[in-house]
Amino acid sequence: MIVPFNRPAFGKAFGSPFGKAFGEPRGFNPANFGDLRLDLNSFKDVTGPSLPLVEGWADQSSLGNNAAKTIDARRPTLNATGINGRPSLTFTTAGGGGTEKELAIPTDISLAISQSFAVYYVVKCTSFAGFPTIFGKDGDIFRFLFNTDGAVRSKVTYGGPILEDKQSLLTTTLNTNGVVEIHYDINNLISYTFNGTPIGFIAITNSPPLATSVLSMFIGQGGGNTEWFNGEIGRILLYASLPGNPQRNAIIGGLGDQFGISVASV
Helix, strand or coil, rough: CCCCCCCCCCCEEECCCCCECCCCCCCCCHHHHHEEEEEEEEEEEEEECCCCCCCCCCCCCCCCCCCCCCCCHHHCCCEEEEEEEEEEECCCCCCCCCCCCCCCEECCHCCCCCCEEEEEEEEEEECCCCEEEEEEEEEHHHEECCCCCEEEEEHHHCCEEEEEEEEEEEEEECCCCCCEEEEECCCCEEEEEECCECCCCCEEECCCECCCCCCCCCEEEEEEEECCCCCCEEEEEEECCCHHHHHHHHHHHHHHCCCCCEEEEE
16 A cells, blocks of 8 residues: 655755755654664755765764765765755765765764664665665674665674675665665564565574674775765664554655655555
């Protein structure tokens, strides 16, 4: 069933030189739906003295896990209409040779998650080559990416270390605006949805807890200067908890509404 979460909401600025644009759905607050550890939102607090070149992306959770540039040559670009006419950050490997785009989040204990968790992100991937990673940590502590065939993939390390490398059964389509959910129950299974539609349920074969690490997190690559992302990133949410189905629907629906994407209920 398609739920009516794709109503455009107008009138809020999104912290860029492009003026007014689509706003967030009224009353949508991701902090209401679980233990929110990270909220990067392309509508808010995307900064830099030379915008559209981005030097900072402020965390909208209460924890201050802000993303920042590494070097000038690797600054992503704020794109006013990157995802369905809404603002997003453009990451690309064009040019190569140290000019691939990324942001980094410094070490913080709030991102060293050892329990079940959930990840949501709004993206448009323009190339599946090279295992494009939306965000992750060095050493595959956790990494969220697309496989080369378009499957949604997750790499998570258990305290051992033992790597749990899984992917969705169904694949996504290149250049498609998508709300991706990875619902990671460490005692049971991983479920993947794309725009609210289930695309895979995978049993977990390792035993908790997850490995913890306070290594820096990277946006736009998998850590270690590998698996670069090509495309648009609109929002990233990371919860150190598992939202129930009503909360999942509210999150997916709110993100779909924000970016004008039709989504289904889970």
